[in-house]
Amino acid sequence: MTTTASRPGAKPRAAIAARTLRTDRWWVPPLGIAAILLFFIAYATVRIFMAKWYFVPEHNYLTPLYSPCVAENCVPGSSHFGTWLPALPFFIPLGIIAFPIVAGFRVTCYYYRKSGYRSLWASPQACAVKEPHTKYTGETRFPLIFMNAHRYFWYLAFAVLLINFYDAALGFKGTDGGFGIGLGTVIIWVNVLALAGYTLSCHVCRHITGGRLKHFSKHPLRYKFWTFVSKLNAKHGTYAMTSLFTVILTDAYIMAVSAGWFSDLRFIN
Amino acid sequence: MTTRIERHHYDVVVIGAGGAGLRAAIEARLAGKRTAIISKSLFGKAHTVMAEGGAAAAMGNVNSRDNWKVHFGDTMRGGKFLNNFRMAELHAKEAPERIWELETYGALFDRTKDGKISQRNFGGHEYPRLAHVGDRTGLELIRTLQQKIVSLQQEDKRKHGDYEAKIKVFSETTITELLLDGDRVAGAFGYVRESGEFLLFETPAVVLATGGVGKSYKVTSNSWEYTGDGHALALRAGATLINMEFLQFHPTGMVWPPSVKGILVTESVRGDGGVLKNSDGKRFMFDYVPDVFRHQYADTEEEADRWYTDPDNNRRPPELLPRDEVARAINSEVKAGRGTPAGGVFLDIASRLTPAEIQRKLPSMYHQFKELADVDITKVPMEVGPTCHYVMGGVEVDPDTTAAHGRVEGLFAAGEVSGGMHGSNRLGGNSLSDLLVFGKRAGEHAAAYTDSLPKRPKPAAADVEAAVSAALAPLSRENGENPYTLQQDLQAVMGDLVGIIRREAELTDALKRLQELKRRVANVSAVGGRKYNPGWHLALDLRNMLVVSECTAMAALEREESRGGHTREDFPKMSPEWRQVNLVCALDGDDVVLERKPVPKMRSELITLFKRTELSKYLTDDELAEFDALSGEAK
């Protein structure tokens, strides 16, 4: 008869057996998001363990998945911050410094939590659709309570973002060693801007710039920051998805150029 | 009798959980009384949420020249001097305190630059006076009071271990009968919608705060609850109703699309620059400024438009005339064939403000039109027309204590259900402050009354049994009339014959039809069981609607003049003699009887607040001579 959850002593709910009575195609968005997320996870896993084709020395293009590269076995020139780690075995990715940070940042991100819980964990898949799990404790206990560590990841990811900007600035390297712009430079810059949008529009950023204040009127400057971040924050999901694609695009482009599948399209020098 | 009746004991029972009821309950609880709140709907859904404009209180935050005397004058002027002056005086004096008090309960009004409560302009008010929160002030008020009650319950929980030790809300409960012990209120009898079970409250004091009667009308902004329950309970308990002929028709209710007919478009649309146009595109309100208002309202569009930015040096636009003037003007335009296809006129804000300004100033209006009707008010004008909105008349009460007049003791009334405060016409924004001022008074005086009783009155068992069988009658009757049909017929009678413009022949006809309806309502039946059965509930409400409608029709026939919310086509003028008359309605057995009583005379220090030229439009020669003598003395 009824499939609704019950608690001893609780009065019964309306006896409606259907899991949901929604008539729209509610399963489409979670499926789409799941496909995107799984693709990215698969792509990133393959790429970080490849340990090659991540750097184009002619133009200083370094893929964000490997930045900063600080191990002794990094390709010469790719270590913008020195090599203070010994040569790493194959099962430790070269991007070991930043990759856990950005991965953690994304996993604990409020937007990705929504899309992940919905599409990968079906908790719930869509609004007013019954979830398959019999028990639910949310983020109250291990391991999901660690989702609250988003704040730490944000501080670290902000540092990584600065590194990405530094890398991108180095990407203006012309064929003759001087200043130059190629398609790779443009792609790298689009990517860091998307990453900046994603990082700055984060709910944590919104909170620490001003959200935590009780009286905006006493902190007019921080109120301005907060207003600005709030505007970005409204599009946090868009930035999150865009930057996901720009990261893949950047990495794939650099891989292709580095592997010599095609050469970089140069605009200036 | 096998019917189960749940018995409760309370010191004060408040019927109605709108602004007035909740404020009364807070006060009774603060006075230490065990208080019950009876709510016909869920807690916090009361009709007060519909009030949009704001709560009028002469705090002087925006214009420091404002004070209670000016507010008092505006209220009397708006009510065409038929108000109970004492109520208007108390209201003007106490409204600011009541508003400030709300802030200590957690209300968040919009602010001025220096951090005080912001106040806005509204029709009939000389200065910006309405404390507001965007255009959802009523919601803020009800939520604040609701949350204050919760906070009192939390205090009781800490003290007594139980949230409901001192104050309990009976939601979705309707009172069908008041029970008396001699002439004293002894209890209230009703049913719980959810289960259909009966409740008996034994209580020495009852506060009526049940709101209005609008559901007797075809086009109304009122919800299903507004069936005049409090009015009818008071009548049957031996109290009297005053000036029931005065009903306010809000000039601008939506007329299109049909499903939302009656829903109000707040006056602040006009306060913020909206103008009324007929189907010829003419801004017609300039043709309808009565002589009484000539010197306060602009006669050119240019001057009117300047007023929005420079109110000190220009006269206000005629769109901001009191509601009845606007309603009548719209009615005349429509009758003259210059209305919209749906029978209204255009209210245009789209061509006056930018879309961004409209969305900022009138967010819920924008939201409402967009979502309910798919009309974008930033692009196209709205179609509006008069809709039944508020009843000025109500239970005749003592101004200071809010105790009901008539034979009964222990009955108090506050809010829309009480009469006198607003005279023949209510100013926008005065109802929210009315709720607070007189709600508090009702609560404190009900509490004080219970202290004064030597012995607790007891309801008689026979009365309880009579109430039970009356309540069960529609369910046991077979093949009776459908309550929905009866309601529609009643609404048609009232809407067509006792509507905004009234005539003797139609009113006589209406009274005849009401008698006929009375016979039919006595034979109403409801199918289904007692559990949450809306047909049964309506069947029980019908007799309340009917008796109140009869009062309205009788008083409307009796008062041979036009004033405020009462317009007689056959007596279009305001008559100074009629200003001295209150029409008081009572029940004699099952029959409604009407009586004329004098309007209380204003104290000398109050009447001298007005100019002679103004008073000369309202007072008789004798009264004016008296006034001259007074002002002579003053010099």
Added chain:
Amino acid sequence: MGSTRKFRVWRGDENGGDLQDFQVEVNEGEVVLDVIHRLQATQTPDLACRWNCKAGKCGSCSMEINGMPKLGCMTRMSTFTEDETVTITPLRTFPVIRDLVTDVSYNYEKARETPAFAPPAGVAPGDYRMQQVDVERSQEFRKCIECFLCQNTCHVVRDHEENKPEFSGPRYFIRAAELDMHPLDAKTDRKEYAQASMGMGYCNITKCCTEVCPEHIKITDNAIIPMKERVIDRKFDPLVWLGRKILRRDQLNGQGQGLDAPSGKPAGVTGHAKGVGPTSARLPEPPDLQEDGKLALTEITFDRPAAPSPFGEDVSFPMRGTSYVHPDRQRETSPEDEGTQAH
């Protein structure tokens, strides 16, 4: 202009029920609630449905329309195609009473558990000063019309009845946020309370509450996440902790504890009505006894532990044949009043 459309309406009560088919006439510009009213007036006079304002302002007519939690008065029939069957069911998270009406008392219980506004000590009514920018955040949450669609759609309780005792739900998270952001609220532990006692950790930010909110309150982005971040401030953030130590920024939040702030004294009759009306004290009186000298059963079967007596607080429990009068009250009693005491 009207057309006949197909509807399926759930009818039943706690003992079960089913979806029943109806053919109803629908006119241009109507909403789902209009159709339900037409059903009541023409086919099923006892179809139970809550409604009040019919303008999206009171939040009474919450129901599920084609599976989505919505307000009946805000769902235009024009959003469906002519041949579409519209399915209307009661809210599925709350116990059903009858037809479309559910028992929403869960929400009122949670409302009562959420600590109320704590007024700042020493600020008189009328002296409250707040800036518009400071009240705007809380004002957004005060738009809430308490339709409980967010509570209904939240999977934490919708799919897991057992979470109801621990979880207050989105409506009360925005209430907590509203008060925490209130410029003058004096209670300082709302964040901790939200986490420890309201079950904010259960929320996994899937945002369905925001999706169904008819008032378009950004429940998740503007209330729940900021509240979660505020909890993190107190509990987890290393930099904030360091900042507090170094910069002594303890004053970031208001001072003082508000929980026990007085809610106002019983003022009695005040203002211009002072001294008007009857105020003499009523004496305690014993309840009526039945003929056998015992209390009527109803006098002792109250479910409330505190102050069940209607005769005044000082009568603890009426004993047979005794009329207890508090010594203080006795002393206050003037000789003239003595007569009324005897019975």
